[in-house]
Amino acid sequence: MYVEQLFTGCLAEMAYYIESNGEAAIIDPLRETTPYTDIANRRGAKIKYVFLTHFHADFVSGHLDLAKQTGATIVFGPNATTEFEIHSGKDGEEFQLGDIKLRLLHTPGHTMESSSYLLVDAAGETPYVFTGDALFIGDVGRPDLAVKSDLTEADLAGHLFDSLRNKLMVLPDETIVYPAHGAGSACGKNMSKETYDTLGHQKETNYALRANMTKExxxxxxxxxLVAPPQYFPKNVGMNKGVNKSYDNILKDANRPLTVAEFKQIRESENALVMDVRHHHNFIKEHIKGSLFFGLDGGFAPWVGTLIEDLNTPILLVVPEGREEEAITRLSRVGYDNVKGFLNGGIKAWEQAGEEVDALMNMTPQEFAESITNHNVDILDVRKESEFYSEHIVNDKVVNSCLDRIMTGYKNLDKDKEYYVHCAGGYRSVIAISILKNLGFKGLVNVDEGFAGIKKCENIQTSAYVCPTTML
Incomplete structure (x- = not known):
């Protein structure tokens, strides 16, 4: 028996490869199939099943492509309705995989089709349970993501309570819990950085598994x-229920080097979004005027999904050489399949062609500290409200407008003011400024290193208490 967890940091997502006696199963695969087929080919195994714990909201799954390539059967739990052929599993149903079995445990609550898969080895022991979004390490799945459900959040939470107590908490304490997500995912609110744990330890430490907890x-x-989920979540659920463009065709159509002239023509004729995915320091120094920043070296895909409303938006990439396929792949994972190509030669080619470039005003944390000490400046903090409330600059000119809601929050800002913009480390502030500049804001100054750098300045006072500030 062989079990491998495949962790994807950008989405804080875990897929699983399970194998016994030459037969393999994949649980919750991402859009691209090669990570799974490569393991199977290397180990000389055949993929027999693709198991889905539920209709994922935070990424588009690769189950259809994987099934077509390998002949595997796609398995969902009860209540799953799709536009393609599946095996609709029943609670307690067992699937033979070499010398082991995977037993479907229907665990509704996060969604109504949500199911966990219990591994039963040749000796009848149950060493692992793959819980999807029903049970995380330190948390449980949020009960507010079901699309077009007649059930309320409270109804779903009640189902989840029963699922945890009747299906999962009754398993042996030594059973290893393998969830679908970890810290950083928006599918829960209090997930641990660990990616697995024993069920017994979770019973001791997970707030949702307290033995004396009532359902109420x-x-x-x-x-x-719970904060509102990103806008792309229900759209990804819809894609996971339907038939989508294959990943191979997405890559074939999108991985195209474009000359400056071709790049400009597509931008103008299709009103394409120019997305710059380089490091934020490079974007600050120079970028194509009107482009938006979403750096590959940060929370790339979730931020695109949160802020770019239309999944069909035509996208042109400015990307570091050698990372073109990575950018296209990571966009496709969250449903953005309309990449038109990338600028061949990058920003240098753009400049050499005599095209206009822009830059951001930027200052060091110490320069920022001196400015707010000597001048009456406006400060825009784009961190989450929870981060802001935890600790922020003590200044009555601070406005907190979290990046998640910048597309509506900007309406409460003054386009004629100069704002010194910061986040926690310098990544989100550059996204925010690139968006606000396209909305007509001109006086925006990025604070390099963000709040982490600001805190190191001796003359900056911070507080965990709410000051007389504005929350947008």
Missing amino acids: EFIKEVTTG
Whole structure:
């Protein structure tokens, strides 16, 4: 028996490769199939099943491509309705895989089709359970992502309480919990950085598994403090229920080097979005006027999904050489399949052709500290509200407008003011400024290193208490 967890940091997502006696199964695959077929080919195994724990909201799954390439059967839990052929599993149903079995445990609550898969080895022991978004390490799945459901959040939370107590918590304490997501995913609110744990330890440490917790207490705790999910979540659910363009065709159409003239022609004729995915320091120094920044070296795909509303937006890439396929792949994982190509030669080719470039005003944390000490300046903090409330600059000219809601929050900002913009480390502030500049803001100054750098300045006072500031 062989089990491998495949972790993808940008999405904080875990897929699984399981193999026994030459037969393999994949649980919750990403859009591209090569990570899974490569392992199977290397180990001389045949992929027999593709198991889905539920209709994922935060990424588009590769189950269809994987099944077509390998002949594998796609398995969902009860209540799953799709536009393609699946095996609709039943609670307690077992799937033979070499010398082991995977037993479907219907665990509704996060969604109604949500299911976990319990590995039963040749000796009848249950060493692993793959819980999807029903049970995370340190948390449980949020109960507010079901699309077009007649059930309320409280109804779903009640189902989740029953699923946890009746299906998962009754397993042996030594069973290893393998979830679908970890810290950084928006599918939960309090996930641990660890990617697996024993069920027994989770019973001791996970707030949602307290032995003396009533259903009413559980419902209140898991539904309190939820923020609105990113706008692309329900769209990805819809894609996971349907038939989409294959990943190979997406890559074939998108991985095209474009001359400056071709790049400009597509931008103008299709009103394409120019997306610059280089490091934010490079974007600050120079970029194509009107382009938006979403750096590959940060939370790339989730931020694109949060802020670019139309999944069909035509996209032109400015990308570091050698990372073109990576950018296209990571966009496709969240449903952005309309990349038209990338600028061959990058920003240098653009400049050499005599085309206009732009830059951001930027300052060091110390320069920022001196400015707010000596001048009455406006400060725009684009971190999450929870980050802001935890600690922020003590200044009555601070406005908190989190990046998640910048597309609406900007309406409460003054386009004629100069704002010194910061986030936690310098990545999100550059995204925010690139968006605000396209919305007509001119006086925006990026604070390099963000709040982490600001805190190192001796003359900056910070507080964990709410000051007389504005929250947008």
